[in-house]
Amino acid sequence: MDHETLYQAIFHRCSVRKYDAAPLPKQTLEELRSFMSGLLPLLPEIKTELKLLGPDSIKINAPHAVCLYSEKKDGWRMNAGFLMEQIDLYLSAGNIGACWLGMIKPDKGKTAPPEGMEWLATLCFGTPAQPMHRTGAEQFKRKSLNEISGLTDLYHVLEAARLAPSAMNSQPCFYSGDTHSIVVSRKKNLMLGKLNQIDTGIALCCLWLSLLHQGMTAEFSFEPQPVPEKHIFMASVKTGK
Structure with a gap:
């Protein structure tokens, strides 16, 4: 997905809080993984890792979540936001609902963080069960x-x-x-x-x-x-x- 498509998504994205329980097709998830492999970091020197999880590993009301883990270095939170917003906009552009979950971590004992990294951010996503796009800037x-x-x-x-x-x-x-x-x-x-x-x-x-x-x-x-x-x-x- 090109930068212009992500840019256009800024003007219609919104947080989706109701989802169809059915998981997304495997091809859709593989395309997401491919997109995530090419994300541009704000601070390339900070090591990060993204994991796709389901409701069995994290308490969400959506069929999927992407969690970002990061080294704890100066700017690590800002770098996480920069990376994850690219995913947020990608999902919105693809008519996939998503919502930032600022405090929702993976369940302890089910998903271990990568060595030397900590959980930092979660974005849940799936097929929306509510209108997912704004029609104009006046709705923000x-x-x-x-x-x-x-x-x-x-x-x-x-x-x-x-x-x-x-x-x-x-x-x-x-x-x-x-x-x-x-x-x-x-x-x-x-x-x-x-x-x-x-x-x-x-x-x-x-x-x-x-x-x-x-x-x-x-x-x-x-x-x-x-x-x-x-x-x-x-x-x-x-x-x-």
Whole structure:
């Protein structure tokens, strides 16, 4: 599946919470495995592993789940969000319902984590038993663009990041800097801090796809930059043609 198809899925995806109990066809799961083997990481130096599980291994109300395990290194949560959002959008584009499960881990004793890694994120999925696509941006409950950035010349790019899902719809990300180097920070939140790090990776994935859609390049840097008060620097994105 190409980047443009993933980008278009941003504008109609939604969290699906009701599923048909029947498992997806084996071919569909094999195609998903093939897609997952080619995911682009945000931080390639962090080792990760993805596992496809069923209700016998994890408490979900869907026939399938994909769980991400990762080395515990700086940026590991953000990297997980970046990787898993690619899967989320792939599923939505293929008319397969999916939902982020921020706190649902595989059952202990049934699925052991890979050596040197920890569970970090779960996405359940399956055939939806409810409408699974939004019909327009007005159906998203999100902050306005001027609440998340003052970069008015980039609002056409930031719209995709604005629509990114986040824990409790908290939308922690703020976009500052300039048109050539977008600085991404997240609002401090004691309760949602860990999940908001994953959320930042999700938003960065949507921003990356949006830049590609505009015919631009994205080069990520993690050297600290000044950010607004009560925010934490997460990444900067150097843009180009």
